[in-house]
Amino acid sequence: MAMSGGRDDGEPMMEMNTTPLIDVMLVLLIMFIITIPIQTHAVKVDLPQPNPENATQIQPDRNKVTIEADGQITWNGSPINELTLRQYLDQTLLLPSEPELHFQPDPQARYSEVDQVLAIIKRANITRLGFVGNEQYRNDF
Structure with missing residues (x-):
């Protein structure tokens, strides 16, 4: 009787x-x-609003x-964020x-920051991209 x-x-x-x-x-x-009642959580996010002066910053x-x-x-010479x-x-x-x-990173800029900007450009599906200022490196190698 193993069960008892x-x-x-x-x-x-x-x-x-x-x-x-x-x-x-x-x-x-x-x-x-x-x-238990279902809890509803709302997170307020301040999204950037379209700015009409941004359109003047873009050259055709x-x-x-x-x-x-x-x-x-x-x-185009004015500081911006990502x-x-x-x-x-x-x-x-x-x-x-x-x-x-035209993309021109400073020679002293950190590679990780340059890589982040290039990733943003790639995600935006930009097809007409050129690197400017590479002639300054011609004697380095």
Whole structure:
């Protein structure tokens, strides 16, 4: 009798059967989970609004993106951040003909910052990209 928990001498089993207790606890837990109201969380996000002066920053034939030694990104000479760069790139794709994008990183700029800007340009599906200023490196190698 491997299934019985008692001894073979015929005495009553002294341990409490916990199976019904566990079943009741599981039912109560499920009922508790069902009756809890669904929590709704709202996160406020301030999205950038379209700015009409951004359209004047975009030239119809050629635009220049530079990265300074300190990591500052500039668009046609005016400092911008990565989000604004992406907005400008998206606006250039809306023009009738895609303007050329000239990219000129400073020789002292960190590679990771240059790589991030190139990734933004690639994600924006820019097809007319040119690297400007590579002639300064011709004697380095």
